[in-house]
Amino acid sequence: MHPRRQKLWEEIGKWQEDFEDRLIKVIGNRKLPGKNIISIDELSKEDMELVFDCTKLFKEFIIKPDKKINLLKGMSQINFFFEASTRTRVSFELAGKNLSIDTINVSGSGSTIDKKGETLNDVVRTLNAMHADIIILRHAKAGSPEMIAGQINAPVINAGDGWHEHPTQAMLDLYTMLDKRGQIEGLKVALVGDIKHSRVAGSLIRALNKFGVKPHIVGPPTLMPYGMEKVFKCKVFNHLDEAVKGVDIIYALRIQLERAAGGDIPSVREYSKSYCVNQERLALAKFDAIVMHPGPINREVDLKTEIMESDRSAVEAQVENGFALRLALLYLLLGGDRR
Amino acid sequence: MTSLLIKGGRVIDPANKIDKKLDILVENGKIKEVGKGIDAKADETISAEGLIVVPGLIDMHVHLREPGREDKETIRTASKAAAKGGFATIVGMPNTTPDADNQTVIEFVKSKAAKEAIVNVLPVGAITKGRKGKELAEIGELKKTGAVAVSDDGSDVQDANLMRKALEYCRMWNMPVLSHSEDIRLAAGGVMHEGLVSTELGLAGKPAAAEEVMVAREIILSKMVQWPIHFCHVSTKGSVELVRTAKKAEQKVSAETCPHYFALSDKDVRGYNVNAKVNPPLRSKEHVEAVKEGLKDGTIEVIASDHAPHTLVEKFREFDLCENGMVGLETTLPLVLTKLVNEKILSLEDAIAKMSINPAKVLGLDKGTLSKGANADITIIDLNKEEKVDPEKFESKGRNTPFAGMKLKGKAVYTIVKGKVVFSNGNIS
Numbered sequence: 001m002h003p004r005r006q007k008l009w010e011e012i013g014k015w016q017e018d019f020e021d022r023l024i025k026v027i028g029n030r031k032l033p034g035k036n037i038i039s040i041d042e043l044s045k046e047d048m049e050l051v052f053d054c055t056k057l058f059k060e061f062i063i064k065p066d067k068k069i070n071l072l073k074g075m076s077q078i079n080f081f082f083e084a085s086t087r088t089r090v091s092f093e094l095a096g097k098n099l100s101i102d103t104i105n106v107s108g109s110g111s112t113i114d115k116k117g118e119t120l121n122d123v124v125r126t127l128n129a130m131h132a133d134i135i136i137l138r139h140a141k142a143g144s145p146e147m148i149a150g151q152i153n154a155p156v157i158n159a160g161d162g163w164h165e166h167p168t169q170a171m172l173d174l175y176t177m178l179d180k181r182g183q184i185e186g187l188k189v190a191l192v193g194d195i196k197h198s199r200v201a202g203s204l205i206r207a208l209n210k211f212g213v214k215p216h217i218v219g220p221p222t223l224m225p226y227g228m229e230k231v232f233k234c235k236v237f238n239h240l241d242e243a244v245k246g247v248d249i250i251y252a253l254r255i256q257l258e259r260a261a262g263g264d265i266p267s268v269r270e271y272s273k274s275y276c277v278n279q280e281r282l283a284l285a286k287f288d289a290i291v292m293h294p295g296p297i298n299r300e301v302d303l304k305t306e307i308m309e310s311d312r313s314a315v316e317a318q319v320e321n322g323f324a325l326r327l328a329l330l331y332l333l334l335g336g337d338r339r
Numbered sequence: 340m341t342s343l344l345i346k347g348g349r350v351i352d353p354a355n356k357i358d359k360k361l362d363i364l365v366e367n368g369k370i371k372e373v374g375k376g377i378d379a380k381a382d383e384t385i386s387a388e389g390l391i392v393v394p395g396l397i398d399m400h401v402h403l404r405e406p407g408r409e410d411k412e413t414i415r416t417a418s419k420a421a422a423k424g425g426f427a428t429i430v431g432m433p434n435t436t437p438d439a440d441n442q443t444v445i446e447f448v449k450s451k452a453a454k455e456a457i458v459n460v461l462p463v464g465a466i467t468k469g470r471k472g473k474e475l476a477e478i479g480e481l482k483k484t485g486a487v488a489v490s491d492d493g494s495d496v497q498d499a500n501l502m503r504k505a506l507e508y509c510r511m512w513n514m515p516v517l518s519h520s521e522d523i524r525l526a527a528g529g530v531m532h533e534g535l536v537s538t539e540l541g542l543a544g545k546p547a548a549a550e551e552v553m554v555a556r557e558i559i560l561s562k563m564v565q566w567p568i569h570f571c572h573v574s575t576k577g578s579v580e581l582v583r584t585a586k587k588a589e590q591k592v593s594a595e596t597c598p599h600y601f602a603l604s605d606k607d608v609r610g611y612n613v614n615a616k617v618n619p620p621l622r623s624k625e626h627v628e629a630v631k632e633g634l635k636d637g638t639i640e641v642i643a644s645d646h647a648p649h650t651l652v653e654k655f656r657e658f659d660l661c662e663n664g665m666v667g668l669e670t671t672l673p674l675v676l677t678k679l680v681n682e683k684i685l686s687l688e689d690a691i692a693k694m695s696i697n698p699a700k701v702l703g704l705d706k707g708t709l710s711k712g713a714n715a716d717i718t719i720i721d722l723n724k725e726e727k728v729d730p731e732k733f734e735s736k737g738r739n740t741p742f743a744g745m746k747l748k749g750k751a752v753y754t755i756v757k758g759k760v761v762f763s764n765g766n767i768s
Contacts, residue, residue, distance in 0.1 A: 147658075
């Protein structure tokens with residue numbers, strides 16, 4: 001090896017060793033309550049703070065030239081995605097690989113479930129028999145992660161189940177708010193759009209509630225679940241302008257373009273007139289309010305390109321933080337004493 | 340000549356307004372005498388001291404699954420489950436494979452039952468061909484073959500004009516009509532009750548209105564056509580109120596509910612409990628209370644099981660994808676006794692009426708009484724017998740019950756069908 005490279009590797013090795021020590025120190029004697037991450041309901045504010053503390057460290061890690069660290073070598077991770085996903089799947093896969101886990105992707109289409117009628121339970125038992133160390137599941141049916149968790153030994157991370165929850169998205173969103181605003185408590189947050197079909201909203205509202213934040217929820221009544229204010233601590237609005245007044249964060253959700261066909265909205269055109277986050281609407285929020293979106297974005301429908309491209313947008317920060325957070329979460333679930 | 344003497348039990352026969360300690364003598368499958376201290380020599384004597392003797396119970400809402408889905412249940416296994424649960428008569432819904440929309444299927448059910456069933460099995464025919472809600476089934480022929488009613492249970496006749504015609508046509512044949520009552524568009528995609536719990540779980544809900552708009556429609560059509568309508572598995576407050584109002588206006592309507600609509604609520608779905616998935620769905624508390632109130636004031640006069648056996652693989656899967664329904668033949672009577680009688684919502688007499696004479700009246704059956712000369716269908720109940728629900732001990736092929744592990748007090752100890760003891764002290768004969 002060239003002496004210059006030799007020196008670089010030595011530096012990296014030293015940094016990584018140091019990094020592991022710092023991680024162990026940050027974690028202290030804290031640990032996550034269960035083996036799975038299925039619902040925000042199972043996590044306390046303190047549990048999420050533990051994840052955030054580790055995420056902060058991993059943000060240093062992800063900008064290093066060598067993003068491979070031998071923290072979880074020899075483990076196997078199965079990314080089981082039954083629905084389309086880019087950022088969530090890629091960030092889980094990269095996170096796993098960077099921690100030296102062997103990762104495998106299984107998609108719904110082309111699997112034995114799709115082609116041969118095998119049940120989800122039978123498939124996960126097969127994966128269990130191969131001693132998978134962790135399963136990341138995205139599934140169109142609410143409750144699937146809970147169901148498979150009961151069948152297998154490995155931890156399960158819910159990467160989105162139907163209209164129910166997407167807990168890692170909520171945590172990365174909260175981390176982003178924390179990063180941008182210094183603290184989560186006391187923030188004013190408005191969630192805009194299709195609340196009913198949004199697992200992102202499902203987890204985010206739960207997570208904000210754990211920090212005492214009572215978000216504004218705004219969307220047409222046809223896209224609003226029954227009894228939101230009774231189920232969660234939140235305030236429901238139908239008109240966007242009222243909901244975003246004075247908020248710190250406007251969180252736009254994705255509208256599925258086929259919703260008009262189901263009669264939930266008259267047209268995407270009318271929807272965007274009422275709910276697209278634009279300059280005038282952003283001006284109603286706090287002067288330094290930020291705009292967030294879980295992606296994928298319908299530009300000009302969910303939010304205007306000019307906002308997306310401005311410094312008010314935290315969309316890319318969300319993705320970056322999501323990556324760091326998933327590294328942290330995998331380490332917390334599989335590393336240290338849990339190994 | 341065979342005879343059976345049931346001695347010393349408390350006889351409750353709501354149709355004849357009897358609630359007294361009496362003996363019953365059965366001869367040749369008929370009730371020969373009901374009286375005090377009958378002193379006759381009988382081939383068999385049952386001492387019913389401390390027990391309750393009632394007309395053989397009738398479950399007017401059972402899914403037999405045969406023909407077609409014998410892996411879920413057969414007429415034989417359903418009849419054994421019925422006998423164990425205290426039911427002397429079960430009424431089978433038409434959603435078999437093929438559907439009971441023609442005389443051949445009705446004949447099949449009858450002949451199978453005659454050969455293999457240990458309780459009375461009565462078939463219900465479909466209202467429309469293939470239960471598709473498009474064209475009337477051959478209801479005249481269904482009647483002549485022995486269908487006791489028609490229903491498109493499981494789905495519903497969405498077309499109001501066709502439903503009007505069905506009622507008119509059934510009037511001509513003196514055929515009772517049972518309404519499933521579900522607007523499939525309002526219920527579209529729903530897998531549980533639309534309420535706070537569906538929001539919490541992120542599951543699509545069926546609003547109570549999906550049932551209620553159909554109940555309202557049926558009441559209006561039934562009035563126009565002047566032919567009665569019976570509402571299956573009533574589960575909502577609005578339905579109870581609509582039926583109550585119609586009855587006050589002296590309209591001929593009747594209503595049934597099932598144990599899960601008074602013993603459980605949508606909260607039991609939490610944890611994505613597949614055994615709590617049923618259609619209509621388990622409702623929220625206000626609906627459950629309204630159903631109890633409806634039972635109490637007589638708005639709901641029938642209790643049926645909606646026994647719906649499924650295989651394990653059909654139930655144990657993603658909540659959205661698993662089948663609707665739960666078994667009920669072996670838990671209905673204990674649930675009625677525990678949750679309604681012991682909790683003083685219904686008197687014992689009212690509870691028995693809702694499972695004997697009342698369904699018999701709805702269907703125009705010559706059953707449900709202990710009158711002299713009647714078929715000797717008799718159920719004997721031990722009110723003090725306490726048992727934990729154990730699906731592994733079910734006679735039914737179905738194990739899908741949300742009541743597993745629940746402790747229930749009161750159950751059938753004898754079931755007698757046409758004078759023959761088919762279930763006694765835990766044993767099927």
